[in-house]
Amino acid sequence: MEVIKDLYLLNSAVKKQWESFLQQHGIDNFNNAETKYLNQTVGLFDEHDQLVGTGSIAQNVMKYVAIEVHGEIHAGVRFNKIISALIQRLDQAQISHYFVFTKIKYVSSFKHIGFHCLAQVPQGALLESGFPTIKNYLAQLSQPNSEQQQVAAIVINANPFTKGHRYLIEKAAQENDLVYVIVVQQNASLFTTPQRLYLVRLGVQDLMNVKVIDGGEYTVSFATFPAYFLTSSDAVIDYQTRLDAQLFKNWFVPALQIKRRYLGTEPTSHTTRLYNDNLQAILQPEVEVLVVPRYQLADGQIVSAFQVRHYLVTQNLEQIARLVPATTFDFIKAHWAILQQRIQKGWHGNGN
Amino acid sequence: MEIKRIATAGTLESSDIQITIAPGNNGLQIELQSDVIKQFGAQIKQTIIDVLTNYGVQNAQIKAVDKGALDLVIKARAIAAVQRALEISEEPRWEVL
Numbered sequence: 001m002e003v004i005k006d007l008y009l010l011n012s013a014v015k016k017q018w019e020s021f022l023q024q025h026g027i028d029n030f031n032n033a034e035t036k037y038l039n040q041t042v043g044l045f046d047e048h049d050q051l052v053g054t055g056s057i058a059q060n061v062m063k064y065v066a067i068e069v070h071g072e073i074h075a076g077v078r079f080n081k082i083i084s085a086l087i088q089r090l091d092q093a094q095i096s097h098y099f100v101f102t103k104i105k106y107v108s109s110f111k112h113i114g115f116h117c118l119a120q121v122p123q124g125a126l127l128e129s130g131f132p133t134i135k136n137y138l139a140q141l142s143q144p145n146s147e148q149q150q151v152a153a154i155v156i157n158a159n160p161f162t163k164g165h166r167y168l169i170e171k172a173a174q175e176n177d178l179v180y181v182i183v184v185q186q187n188a189s190l191f192t193t194p195q196r197l198y199l200v201r202l203g204v205q206d207l208m209n210v211k212v213i214d215g216g217e218y219t220v221s222f223a224t225f226p227a228y229f230l231t232s233s234d235a236v237i238d239y240q241t242r243l244d245a246q247l248f249k250n251w252f253v254p255a256l257q258i259k260r261r262y263l264g265t266e267p268t269s270h271t272t273r274l275y276n277d278n279l280q281a282i283l284q285p286e287v288e289v290l291v292v293p294r295y296q297l298a299d300g301q302i303v304s305a306f307q308v309r310h311y312l313v314t315q316n317l318e319q320i321a322r323l324v325p326a327t328t329f330d331f332i333k334a335h336w337a338i339l340q341q342r343i344q345k346g347w348h349g350n351g352n
Numbered sequence: 353m354e355i356k357r358i359a360t361a362g363t364l365e366s367s368d369i370q371i372t373i374a375p376g377n378n379g380l381q382i383e384l385q386s387d388v389i390k391q392f393g394a395q396i397k398q399t400i401i402d403v404l405t406n407y408g409v410q411n412a413q414i415k416a417v418d419k420g421a422l423d424l425v426i427k428a429r430a431i432a433a434v435q436r437a438l439e440i441s442e443e444p445r446w447e448v449l
Binding site: 077080081083084087088091094096097112113114129130131132136 | 357358359360363364365366370372374383385413415417419
């Protein structure tokens, strides 16, 4: 009888065994940025107490799944045991909706146990299972009405909302019947998700044809695009940005009848540049991609949320006032103490 | 009865079925995955629907991944899942069991 046991990777002997098992099965990315987010790891052991399968959970994402196979019989049985164990642990942690990144060859195994494919690119695929599903998520968004033909979308993190975001949205609002502003949902940012959403809504409330929506777990989230938040190699960024773009094209575009996507250039961010390149390659020609040069102040100063965060760290309110609309500025002033506290608690000013 | 939370019961191992129940607003919607869906799909769904109906659940999204479970196993898993989803596991309803 093969049994599931918890693997405690803090124990270096256990970790070594786990790593060498994964390496034998073609997984060799043990970057600390990846492994330190693993919440739980399980191992499957055979009658001789040999490790024959493993899988891990990082928040709501299954990772590092590998199975030792001798003939076809074991494959399905062991795979299902591992995934069952992971689902059980997710359920205990009250996580009812989860994802997996996997190689193309395992897609059918996951589909066979109820996973749905969200996006697939040559390097791999992203699948989800549990509730609420992407269909549930999209169903609660309001659709364009019949008069709104030209529909555009902008995806922003808005950490925090700046004059640059405002400029991009205003431009899109003038050029389209309806603009969806999709705010990335991720609490890895200095400004929390509710705060970022609030500031975007406040900042565009005079634009009648703009709808601000929460991107849920489907746009640039820890699930779909961890490299946005973690330092990663170009190959990883390329893979994840493709998945993100493909997911947008597969699901958001048809559900909201999106015809255009607006992007801002980001001269200083390598990740954003790769992301923009892949968006153009994947979304076009079905979706027109418009790249709008970054907004600058009259004196040539570039406006970016990164700059704002920099001035928050250096406590320069005067400069912040130049970069953000009054709505954001008032918010920052009112929450100055708590933002400073967050910075002092070790929140570092980099990232996107 | 309204579904209070998303709940799961069962495993993906042979002869078992994993049933997940979530709130819904459009009757009882079942998504079933099974190797024997052609032969027994309707029967498996009916067993699950009967359990939920006995508990007075009218609206729910249900996902079932069947690995060849017998009818009594399907029933047991459906009961466990619905009791968790209704948050009544501590006070099971003996009259519907």
